Amino acid sequence: QVQLVESGGGLVRAGDSLKLSCAASGRTDSLYSMGWFRQQAGKDREFVVSISWGDGRGYYASSVKDRCTISRDNTKNTVYLQMGNLKPEDTAVYFCAAQTHYRRSNYYVGDFDSWGQGTQVTVSS
Numbered sequence: 001q002v003q004l005v006e007s008g009g010g011l012v013r014a015g016d017s018l019k020l021s022c023a024a025s026g027r028t029d030s031l032y033s034m035g036w037f038r039q040q041a042g043k044d045r046e047f048v049v050s051i052s053w054g055d056g057r058g059y060y061a062s063s064v065k066d067r068c069t070i071s072r073d074n075t076k077n078t079v080y081l082q083m084g085n086l087k088p089e090d091t092a093v094y095f096c097a098a099q100t101h102y103r104r105s106n107y108y109v110g111d112f113d114s115w116g117q118g119t120q121v122t123v124s125s
Contacts (some may be wrong), residue, residue, distance in 0.1 A: 002026045002098040002114040009094060009119030012086055018122070020081040022096030022116060033099040033106035034072065034079040038092035039118075045095065050106040051079060059107055064090075086123045093118040 008020040019098045020035065030086030049070045069082045079096065091122045097112035105111050 002028060002031065002100055004096045004098055004116035006116045006119040008097045009121045011095050011122045011124065014087055014123055016086050018086060018121060020083070020094055020096075020119060020121075022079045022081075024077040026092045027100065028077045030100040031077075031098060032102055033111075035097045035099070035106060035112060036070070036079075036081045037097060037109065038090075038097045038121075039095065040092045042122075045109055047107045048094070049081060050055075050097075051075065052106065054120055061107075070086055083121075086121075088123050088125045090110075091121060091123050093120050109111070 003025045004022055006022045012018055031053040033050050033052050036048040038043045038048050039045040047061050048064055049058045051070045051072055067085050095118045096116040098114040099106055100113045103111045
């Protein structure tokens with residue numbers, strides 16, 4: 001099992017940038033992918049971005065593709081989400097997720113096996 005701890009959330013203004021981090025521990029040798037999802041109040045959790053742990057290939061939701069970059073540091077078992085030009089509609093709790101069993105995709109909630117507690121990102125207008 002993999003444990004995840006997110007950090008970096010906070011209150012920012014529209015147009016600002018923010019970098020989220022997620023540190024994995026435990027069975028990190030079983031990682032296939034890691035990802036970020038977000039959940040707005042009263043809505044379902046939605047995919048933001050994921051990264052294949054082996055080759056570092058990123059997959060982005062169309063709503064954030066031009067404003068976000070995902071990266072990883074295998075030596076630290078940490079994944080980063082750099083977000084730019086933030087908008088009020090980006091306000092949500094952001095969750096880090098780990099995929100430790102092989103699946104054909106890595107962008108559905110059900111594709112991931114472990115989840116962090118979430119970090120709040122609030123963007124004021």
